[in-house]
Amino acid sequence: MTPLRRLVPRTLAARITWVSALAVLVVLVLVGAGLVAGLRAALTEALDETLAAQASALEDRVAADGSLDGAALPDDDVVAEVRDATGAVLARVPAGAPALPDLSGGAVTVDLDGGPARLLTRPVDAGTLVVAASLKDVDESTAALVAGLAVAVPVATAALALLVRFAVGRALRPVERIRDRVARMSGSALGQRVPEPGTPLEVDRLARTMNAMLARVQAAAERQRQFVADASHELRSPLARMRTELEVDAAHPSTADPGATAASVLAETVGLQRLVDDLLLLARGDVGALAARRDLLDLDEVVAAAVARARVSGQEVDTGGVRPVQVRGDPDQLERAVGNLLDNAVRHARYRVTVGLQEQDGDAVLTVADDGPGVPADDRERVFERFTRLDAARSGRGGAGLGLAIARDVARRHGGTLVVETADGGGARFVLTLQVDGLPGADVGRGSPTATRSRVQRSVPVASVQESVDVDVPIRVAYDQWTQFESFPQFMGGVERITQIDDTHTHWITNIDGVKREFDAEITEQHPEERVAWTSTGGDAKHAGVVTFHRLDDTKTRVMIQIDWEPTGLVEKAGAALGFDDRQIKADAKRFKEFIESRGTETGAWRGDVSRPDQP
Known part of the structure; x- marks a missing residue:
């Protein structure tokens, strides 16, 4: 710490007092200096006026008899001289006074034997009249004022410092009480509050x-x-x-x-x-690490996927009110939110769940209603709190009470709302409102993974994995290879054989972890250099897939793979739960890259365009 910092007070009250006293001292010193200078100037001006009056009287006497003999002066400190044109002294009053300096002009300050004096020179008929008066009285008056200020300024500064210290201490007393109360608080006594003084x-x-x-x-x-x-x-x-x-x-x-x-x-x-x-x-x-993408997606297909999973449990779900609506948002988060709403409705429904989706006033409005006991009006906000379940007994029915909290959080992150109201005929109806447009984000084309992700047949899957890989071949080569279903066993693990029955139907034989299955599949979409999609239609496996292709440059292509399926049996369920299938798809993508890049060309040509079932 520097010596200067040691001089600075550490408390706020002391600092305010110190600064205030210093400021007052500076002001008082400046004011005092002004007073001294003003007094000296006023006294000097008064002395000059006295000299001028005396010079006028002496001038009249010289004009009358040409001499200063018998002239009366007002003060012993006043000296007068008459000089001829050569500067020789013709007369001096009083006679024994010291000679005055030979100066011309108006009133000036000079040093005489008796000390500083004011001197005034005037021309007369006989020559020049010079009158001088001592500044002793001026100096004495100024010195007396300086002496008084030398005592008054420090006393006034000290008194003001004490007053400021008292006032600041009194003003900061409530702050000290607040500090003391906070210092005595502990983590187990957060119910305490600091005193509110009212003033200041x-x-x-x-x-x-x-x-x-x-x-x-x-x-x-x-x-x-x-x-x-x-x-x-x-x-x-x-x-x-x-x-x-x-x-x-x-x-x-x-x-x-x-x-x-x-x-x-x-x-x-x-x-x-x-x-x-x-x-x-x-x-x-909570920590702001969950950034939402802003992709263009079909919300009705997200709803269809959630409904398909709900129907697997045997629940009746009415989707007659679902209309096609596109929104911008994060597909994963929106699927999570919609799925949570469906799960909650299935958990509480007696017989039926009703789902509706439509566009209203520029918003996508999703409603999920059940015919269960409903949500009391007093609990319609509490139900969105974390770990909140209205069955106070915690009977074990349902989840952990996080689904609705997550759904509302997703809605808010997408600039939307999620509320609950009473459904027609009783039960609960959850209303999710999202903006159809106006959110930032680039348009997503027909062949993008977001646009095609949910276009796989959704009546089947309850598990899904995705992977992407960049291959160093033109997009046409990569696309043509994926239309050759017979070649899948060369790079897809667990696929033993695929037989192409006709342009849109195949027969699969798989052996995954010792579980062998046969099933038929239908090619649901096949568009040049865009995507290939298929879904199972019969047999002992429920399976669907979609592959999209994205041109990076003339010789490089990005391949996006999504596989959806319904795991059955202990081994498959364990693999899905532990993420083995994700690793399998990653390995398949890597093998496809090695397969197509080592060949440099496809094993067969494109077999024709297959449109989506809902397109001409």
Whole structure:
């Protein structure tokens, strides 16, 4: 710390006092200097007037008799001389006074034997009249004022400093009470508040702002504690059930059913993974790390995919009110939101779920209604809070209470809203409103992965993986190769043989993890240099796929692969839950790249254009 910084007071009150005293001292010194200078100028001016009057009287006397003899002077400090044209002194009053300097002009200050004096020169008939008067009285008066100011300025400065210190200390007393109260607060006593003094206004605003912040901190801490408690409960329950099943099997090996236990543990593991994914999604959203894409997509196809998954459970879903609507948004997040709404409706519906989608006033409005017990008016906001389930007994029915919270969070990230109201005839109706246009983002063409992603037949899949790969061949070569279904076994793992029955039908034989299946598939879309899509139509596998092609330059193509399927059996479900299928598709994409680049050309030519079923 420098010596200068050591002189600066550390407390706010001391600093204000120090600055105020210094400012007052400077002002008083400047004012005092002005007073001294003004007084001296006024006294000097008065002395000059006296000299002028005396010179006029003496001038009359010289004009009358040509001499200063007998002239009366007002003061002993006044000296007068008459000089001829050569400068010789003709007369001096008083006679024994010292000689005056030979100067011309008006009144000036000169140094005489008796000290500084003012001297005035005037021409007369006999020559020149010179009159001088001592500045002793002026100096004495000025010195007396300086002496008085030398005492008054420090005293006034000190008095003002004390007054400022007292006033500042009194004004900051509420701030000190606020500081003391905050210092004594702890994490377990966030309900305390700082005192609000009312005045001064600035401190009162500080106190009210501090209390508002403490209220937010308390609410956030309570939400965090509740979040941790609920998350712990949701994680502990499936872990406890898995431990119980394993302990029972270990205690009674003779009656244990390993297959049933494995299936039960797998189901619990999938539920745990879903819960962890939901928690991570919400956590990323809280810290602003969940950026939403702004792709153009068919919201009706997103709804169709969610409805297909809901119908797998046997739930009746009415989609008569669904109309084609396109929006800009993040496909993954919107699929999550719509899926959560459908899952919630299926969970609470008695017999039927009704889904509607239409465009209203420039917005896409999705409604998901059920004929269940509905949501009481007092709980229509609480139901969107995390871990909120209206069944207070926690009977175990349903999920962890995060689905609706995630759905509303997704809606808000897309500039939309999500509310709940009473459905016709009872039950709950959730209304998701999204902007149809106006969101930033480039248009997505017909052959883009976003535009084609949900155009795979959606009556089948409950699992989906995607992968992309850049291949160093022209787009026509890459596209033609994917129309040669017979070549798939050369780069798709688990595919033993594909037979092309006709232009739009194939027969597949697969062997994945020792599970062998045969099924027929229909080529649903086949457009030159754009995409190829297929879906199973019969057999013991439910499967669909779409491949889109994107030209990077004349010799490079990006291939986007999406495979949807319904896993059956313990092995396939475990693979889907643990992400083995994602790794399989990545390996398939890598093998396709090696296959087509090593050949440099396709194994066969394009077989014809196949339009979508809903297009001419």
